[in-house]
Amino acid sequence: MSINTFLSNIGAKGGMSFTNNFVVKFVNCPITLPTAEGADFFEMFCNEAQLPNIGTAQGQMNGIYVGSGQVSYPHTRTFTEIQLGFLCDANLTALKFLQDWVDFIFSGEHNEQGENQSGFDLASMQAVSGTSGGGRNENRSIRLKFRDDYACTMAITKTEMGGNTTTERAPITYVLEKAYPYAIDAVPLQFGNSQLTQVTAQFSYMRHYVIKNDITNHEKWANDKFKDNGGGTSILAPGPAGDF
Numbered sequence: 001m002s003i004n005t006f007l008s009n010i011g012a013k014g015g016m017s018f019t020n021n022f023v024v025k026f027v028n029c030p031i032t033l034p035t036a037e038g039a040d041f042f043e044m045f046c047n048e049a050q051l052p053n054i055g056t057a058q059g060q061m062n063g064i065y066v067g068s069g070q071v072s073y074p075h076t077r078t079f080t081e082i083q084l085g086f087l088c089d090a091n092l093t094a095l096k097f098l099q100d101w102v103d104f105i106f107s108g109e110h111n112e113q114g115e116n117q118s119g120f121d122l123a124s125m126q127a128v129s130g131t132s133g134g135g136r137n138e139n140r141s142i143r144l145k146f147r148d149d150y151a152c153t154m155a156i157t158k159t160e161m162g163g164n165t166t167t168e169r170a171p172i173t174y175v176l177e178k179a180y181p182y183a184i185d186a187v188p189l190q191f192g193n194s195q196l197t198q199v200t201a202q203f204s205y206m207r208h209y210v211i212k213n214d215i216t217n218h219e220k221w222a223n224d225k226f227k228d229n230g231g232g233t234s235i236l237a238p239g240p241a242g243d244f
Contacts, residue, residue: 014160014169014216021160023167024049024084026179027153031101034093045094048085048200049156052174052208055080081182081204082156088187088197095199098184105150105180106142147178154179154205160215169215178206 010016024046026033034041056074064071086094154176162168183202 014171017158017160017171021158021167022049023155023157023159023170025155025157027155029101029152030104030150031097034097041093041097042086045087045089046084047087047198048083050082051156051158051172052082052176053080077207079205079207081202082176083200083202085198085200088199092197092199095184095187098181098199098201101150101181102184105145107145147180151178151180151206153177154203171213171215173211173213174208175211176203176205176208179203180205 024042025040026042055078057076057078058072059075060070060072062070086098088094155173156176157167157170157173159167160169160171180203181201182204185200185202187197187199189197
């Protein structure tokens with residue numbers, strides 16, 4: 001196979017896919033989603049995600065044919081957890097959102113020094129840790145909410161560069177039903193070189209289904225948005241939004 005044939009086959013499929021183009025959305029989330037400049041916050045700050053894997057649980061049958069031994073067969077689809085990573089701004093918006101979500105699942109009693117006390121500084125923290133009282137009651141009760149109250153629908157879309165934006169084409173979307181964070185990983189802090197703070201959470205869900213979209217069979221992408229600039233190479237030409 002020649003290089004020209006190889007490149008032609010790649011172009012016919014819409015080019016190559018890159019791992020740094022994806023969009024994560026939460027639908028009907030029980031916690032108010034943070035926003036940034038009118039867009040969903042997590043579309044901007046979610047920097048790590050995975051497309052869920054597909055697995056099956058198998059059983060074995062014996063004695064189907066003489067001398068064949070065990071024969072495996074699938075009987076149940078299995079869905080494993082996924083991990084999402086979020087970059088943190090100075091207000092730690094992503095970390096607060098995930099913490100609020102977990103606190104909402106395990107709701108309990110609150111005292112005067114709640115989560116939203118802006119005056120809760122280092123001095124007041126020392127007062128809570130002292131023996132003079134403050135803080136929360138040790139014998140406070142914890143009430144677990146029903147799953148329908150704290151779970152939501154999560155959509156992870158693998159996107160590709162389009163004529164207008166880098167996430168314009170969406171070949172596949174995984175829709176995760178009844179998703180919720182069951183673990184928030186420890187956030188490492190250390191002196192030394194300055195690094196962006198990142199929080200990672202583990203999400204569990206009931207099941208997922210896939211929405212597929214063919215982005216290769218589009219006449220406007222093939223004809224209008226790839227133009228010859230005179231030098232024999234193709235460049236992106238802007239086109240109307242919503243073509244894909």
